[in-house]
Amino acid sequence: MGDVREEKRLGSLAGRLIVAYTLTFLAVLALIALGLDALLDMNLPRQQVRWLLAAGSLIVALAGVGVITLVARRFVNPIREMTDAASAIAAGDFERRVPSEGSTELSGLGESVNRMAHELSARLEEAREDRRTRELILESMAEGVALVDSDGAIQYLNPTAARILGGDKPHSEPVVSHPLRRLANQTRLEGAVTEERFEVGHPARIIWASGVPVGQEGRTLIVLRDVTDTTRTDAIRRDFAAAASHELKTPVASIRAGAETLLGTLSDDPEASRRFAEQLLKDADRLSRIVTDLLDLSRLESEILSMEVVNLETLAKEEAERIHDLAVRAGLSVEYRADEPVKVRGSAKDLSLAVRNLLENAVQYTRPSGDIALTLSRQDGGAVLSVEDNGIGIPSKDLPRIFERFYRVDPARSRDTGGTGLGLALVKHIAESHGGRVEAVSELGRGSIFRLIIPVAD
Amino acid sequence: MPQEIRRHFHEELHETEFQIQEMGVDAGEMVARSMAAVESADPAMCDEVIASDDTIDGHYLDIERRILGLFALQTPVASDLRLLTVLLHVNLHLERIGDMAVNIAKLARLAGDLPRSPDVLEYLNEMSNIAVGMVRTAMDAFSRRDVEACRRLPEMDDPVDRLNRGMLQKILEFREDKSQLEWAIRMHVVSRQLERIADHAVDIGEQVAFLVTGEFREFSDASHPEQ
Numbered sequence: 001m002g003d004v005r006e007e008k009r010l011g012s013l014a015g016r017l018i019v020a021y022t023l024t025f026l027a028v029l030a031l032i033a034l035g036l037d038a039l040l041d042m043n044l045p046r047q048q049v050r051w052l053l054a055a056g057s058l059i060v061a062l063a064g065v066g067v068i069t070l071v072a073r074r075f076v077n078p079i080r081e082m083t084d085a086a087s088a089i090a091a092g093d094f095e096r097r098v099p100s101e102g103s104t105e106l107s108g109l110g111e112s113v114n115r116m117a118h119e120l121s122a123r124l125e126e127a128r129e130d131r132r133t134r135e136l137i138l139e140s141m142a143e144g145v146a147l148v149d150s151d152g153a154i155q156y157l158n159p160t161a162a163r164i165l166g167g168d169k170p171h172s173e174p175v176v177s178h179p180l181r182r183l184a185n186q187t188r189l190e191g192a193v194t195e196e197r198f199e200v201g202h203p204a205r206i207i208w209a210s211g212v213p214v215g216q217e218g219r220t221l222i223v224l225r226d227v228t229d230t231t232r233t234d235a236i237r238r239d240f241a242a243a244a245s246h247e248l249k250t251p252v253a254s255i256r257a258g259a260e261t262l263l264g265t266l267s268d269d270p271e272a273s274r275r276f277a278e279q280l281l282k283d284a285d286r287l288s289r290i291v292t293d294l295l296d297l298s299r300l301e302s303e304i305l306s307m308e309v310v311n312l313e314t315l316a317k318e319e320a321e322r323i324h325d326l327a328v329r330a331g332l333s334v335e336y337r338a339d340e341p342v343k344v345r346g347s348a349k350d351l352s353l354a355v356r357n358l359l360e361n362a363v364q365y366t367r368p369s370g371d372i373a374l375t376l377s378r379q380d381g382g383a384v385l386s387v388e389d390n391g392i393g394i395p396s397k398d399l400p401r402i403f404e405r406f407y408r409v410d411p412a413r414s415r416d417t418g419g420t421g422l423g424l425a426l427v428k429h430i431a432e433s434h435g436g437r438v439e440a441v442s443e444l445g446r447g448s449i450f451r452l453i454i455p456v457a458d
Numbered sequence: 459m460p461q462e463i464r465r466h467f468h469e470e471l472h473e474t475e476f477q478i479q480e481m482g483v484d485a486g487e488m489v490a491r492s493m494a495a496v497e498s499a500d501p502a503m504c505d506e507v508i509a510s511d512d513t514i515d516g517h518y519l520d521i522e523r524r525i526l527g528l529f530a531l532q533t534p535v536a537s538d539l540r541l542l543t544v545l546l547h548v549n550l551h552l553e554r555i556g557d558m559a560v561n562i563a564k565l566a567r568l569a570g571d572l573p574r575s576p577d578v579l580e581y582l583n584e585m586s587n588i589a590v591g592m593v594r595t596a597m598d599a600f601s602r603r604d605v606e607a608c609r610r611l612p613e614m615d616d617p618v619d620r621l622n623r624g625m626l627q628k629i630l631e632f633r634e635d636k637s638q639l640e641w642a643i644r645m646h647v648v649s650r651q652l653e654r655i656a657d658h659a660v661d662i663g664e665q666v667a668f669l670v671t672g673e674f675r676e677f678s679d680a681s682h683p684e685q
Binding site for chain 2: 151
């Protein structure tokens with residue numbers, strides 16, 4: 001590929017030089033011959049002849065130098081242009097082209113340089129494209145990828161890995177990552193694939209990492225995965241199966257035992273019989289409550305939500321009034337406040353149930369002379385119903401799990417007071433089926449705030 | 459030749475930082491195990507924690523020796539100098555945390571099989587969880603040079619302080635029922651140890667913030683407590 005610009009082809013440079021110098025030489029000779037001829041004609045004295053010869057030689061010499069300088073400059077300029085262009089290409093400007101005009105030799109050189117620049121540009125673009133593709137793959141992976149050298153310093157970290165290890169900050173110095181380095185050391189030692197689990201951050205996230213030795217310089221390639229959620233889901237499933245089985249079997253066993261004993265004492269000991277019958281009733285009630293809650297949960301999962309307009313202000317006020325007596329008996333004050341009227345779409349019955357559960361929890365877990373506040377407000381296009389108490393609070397390791405079915409912070413305490421372990425699971429379900437969510441903030445010994453957030457009806 | 463010394467210096471620095479991170483993991487685990495010993499009242503567990511203080515002390519002496527060596531090896535430049543002084547401070551804080559975990563284990567041993575209160579245990583467990591989390595957060599922040607993470611530490615410390623202050627109230631509740639009183643009083647000291655461990659974690663965070671910003675600022679001032 002070379003474009004030939006026809007109009008400026010001037011023939012061989014060597015040819016032009018030879019012609020130029022020959023013409024100059026001939027011109028000089030001609031001038032000398034003419035001058036000498038004139039001098040001989042003049043018949044001047046010797047001294048004058050010498051002076052005239054000297055002057056003439058000087059003039060001719062200067063003229064010759066002048067001509068040759070002009071020719072030389074015209075020769076050098078294209079070369080200088082070409083050198084500039086070539087330097088620019090070498091410095092990285094691969095779009096620059098050398099003028100491929102002028103004499104044959106120079107234009108030939110110019111074409112070659114241009115061809116070289118074009119090739120370089122194409123190769124570079126190929127390499128860039130390759131790297132972009134590889135970067136794209138590494139950046140889009142859901143797994144984290146890290147390359148660690150033999151000293152444990154991190155040579156490469158894809159964005160997912162940086163995020164998993166905590167913090168999306170760009171690092172200006174190599175990060176010292178203790179778990180990665182430990183894994184790399186282990187991998188190098190064993191010379192084979194090694195796996196490890198470790199925790200990062202607070203609240204702790206569980207990371208699964210696998211390292212494999214790569215290359216000759218003792219480097220390790222590590223793949224990282226955040227398995228906190230799957231681990232938690234497995235734990236939830238296991239715990240739920242165990243708890244549900246226990247929660248349902250216990251009252252059933254107790255009812256059975258009670259009935260059997262009652263059959264035994266019916267005729268002999270009326271006082272004992274009465275006690276057993278009362279216990280039987282209590283257990284039956286308990287079982288009934290669990291069944292009701294489970295059925296509610298099941299209904300919420302399968303039912304299509306009714307889309308009536310619900311006035312949250314009236315609803316909240318009713319629930320506050322309903323809980324009032326229970327709270328007073330427990331030595332607590334209940335305060336209700338609505339910042340503004342808010343309406344949402346959904347089921348009044350279910351939303352009442354959710355608020356009621358939150359209020360009952362607050363009463364149960366707040367000591368006498370404590371306070372409970374129910375507040376209705378509006379935030380970012382959502383209705384917020386918050387139940388705040390200065391009760392015993394929830395430990396931080398339990399806080400993420402309180403909305404799980406049958407999860408209990410303190411099994412002994414809540415079972416005694418008749419809780420089913422499903423109250424908060426119901427609240428969560430109700431919130432989500434209304435397109436919202438429920439949040440909890442708590443500090444042990446200080447109190448808790450539960451927020452029910454529902455999108456507002458326009 | 460100077461190139462080699464410089465490279466050796468940075469390798470040593472890197473190694474020392476790695477060792478500090480290892481020490482951080484050990485210290486955090488010691489605190490968690492000491493709390494488990496309190497809960498289980500198992501003398502074997504207490505002894506195990508007390509014995510593992512040797513590991514922490516070993517780290518401490520080794521790291522201190524390395525740091526002093528680095529000070530002497532070559533006059534460190536501004537950022538290297540800062541890192542060295544931060545390593546020195548963090549080394550000390552982690553060693554103190556280890557000592558406090560040992561104190562907790564010793565108290566657990568003394569408390570032995572005495573009747574205990576589940577409420578008080580719940581408070582102590584919460585304090586321990588938060589404190590261990592704070593140590594981990596501080597060391598994470600160190601490894602990532604993350605100032606934002608450091609600033610979270612005083613917020614995490616507030617509940618620990620409050621729980622510690624609440625402990626006295628809880629213990630006073632045992633005035634009548636003397637059976638749990640002795641255990642409760644020892645647990646008050648445990649609570650104090652946990653509160654100081656959390657404070658050391660905040661201090662480590664201050665050091666990391668200094669490392670990154672070049673300015674030393676106390677996150678919370680003991681002489682001006684919030685009401």
